[in-house]
Amino acid sequence: MTHYRRIATEEAFATAEQMDAIQRAIETGRRDADTPFWGMMASGQNPFAQRVMRQLLDLEGERLEIMDAEGVDMHVLSLTSPGVQTLAADEAVAMAQRGNDLLAALTERHPSRFAGLATIAPQAPEAAAREIERAIGTLGLNGIMINSHTDDEYLDEEKYLPIFEAAHAMDAPIYIHPRGPSSGMAKPYLKYGLETAIWGYGAETGLHGVRIMVSGLLDRFPKLKIILGHMGEGIPFWLWRLDYMHRHGSNRPKLQRTLPEYFRDNFMITTSGMNWSTALKFCVEAVGADNIMWAIDYPYQEMPGAVQFMDTADISDEDRRKIYSANAERVFRIPPAAA
Numbered sequence: 001m002t003h004y005r006r007i008a009t010e011e012a013f014a015t016a017e018q019m020d021a022i023q024r025a026i027e028t029g030r031r032d033a034d035t036p037f038w039g040m041m042a043s044g045q046n047p048f049a050q051r052v053m054r055q056l057l058d059l060e061g062e063r064l065e066i067m068d069a070e071g072v073d074m075h076v077l078s079l080t081s082p083g084v085q086t087l088a089a090d091e092a093v094a095m096a097q098r099g100n101d102l103l104a105a106l107t108e109r110h111p112s113r114f115a116g117l118a119t120i121a122p123q124a125p126e127a128a129a130r131e132i133e134r135a136i137g138t139l140g141l142n143g144i145m146i147n148s149h150t151d152d153e154y155l156d157e158e159k160y161l162p163i164f165e166a167a168h169a170m171d172a173p174i175y176i177h178p179r180g181p182s183s184g185m186a187k188p189y190l191k192y193g194l195e196t197a198i199w200g201y202g203a204e205t206g207l208h209g210v211r212i213m214v215s216g217l218l219d220r221f222p223k224l225k226i227i228l229g230h231m232g233e234g235i236p237f238w239l240w241r242l243d244y245m246h247r248h249g250s251n252r253p254k255l256q257r258t259l260p261e262y263f264r265d266n267f268m269i270t271t272s273g274m275n276w277s278t279a280l281k282f283c284v285e286a287v288g289a290d291n292i293m294w295a296i297d298y299p300y301q302e303m304p305g306a307v308q309f310m311d312t313a314d315i316s317d318e319d320r321r322k323i324y325s326a327n328a329e330r331v332f333r334i335p336p337a338a339a
């Protein structure tokens with residue numbers, strides 16, 4: 001079989017201080033759509049929570065062992081959702097810096113095994129912009145991770161412009177990762193536990209992607225790269241109808257390009273947590289193999305299934321090579337593997 005370099009692009013880790021801060025916030029009364037999940041994780045009451053907590057906090061032990069066993073060359077790491085976005089601004093800014101320092105030291109120790117997406121605190125937009133410059137320019141990290149809404153606000157709001165100015169100037173891709181739906185849409189999800197990966201994450205993050213497209217943000221920042229996981233959070237499947245309805249509506253900002261043009265020019269999608277050949281084949285046709293990257297969503301989902309899916313997906317070997325590594329090398333500026 002052809003040898004593929006396997007670069008997994010949405011792989012989570014946690015720091016002890018991040019986990020402590022999230023738990024402290026819950027104990028002192030924070031209630032949002034992420035609270036039930038992190039309460040369950042902290043309780044350690046089931047095998048899933050125990051395994052995932054252990055694997056989130058591990059970087060160079062069990063993780064590298066499983067990567068070796070499964071032939072996974074590289075994890076593009078990011079601090080797990082919701083990052084530092086639920087914390088007070090001062091605490092969030094400082095914790096993001098420490099997380100990025102840790103990630104930079106790790107990628108320096110293992111340059112062929114790990115790359116990193118920087119954490120920022122959108123609740124402090126100017127500090128977030130400076131951290132983008134430091135993380136990309138000084139630390140050499142590979143992109144930016146933002147976990148959807150911050151305090152129920154979306155990135156197309158004017159207050160977040162400094163973040164996009166910095167990312168655009170540094171040519172840094174922004175991965176918009178899920179978290180629970182913002183409070184205005186969360187209530188109907190909670191009764192049956194739908195606020196997490198089963199539906200709520202995708203609905204929340206798909207909405208975020210559509211808002212960015214229709215807001216006109218991409219006319220101001222035409223080179224911006226936005227990355228969405230989970231086969232594009234539903235958007236590829238909706239692209240024809242989004243285009244049709246956008247052409248036939250008048251109560252939205254005027255745009256320079258069509259929504260499918262923005263999606264193909266400014267967005268990348270990843271396969272995180274969606275090990276389904278049928279959906280991948282559709283996405284190759286809908287958005288093109290140059291716009292898709294492989295991801296596992298470790299440790300929430302496991303490495304063997306994601307490797308087996310990508311090894312056997314019903315696509316051409318040339319597309320498989322692009323999705324496994326070539327697109328990630330281009331978008332994240334990861335050097336080609338040593339011969």
Ligand code: MN
Pocket residue numbers: 010012177229272297300
């Ligand atoms: Mn994820």
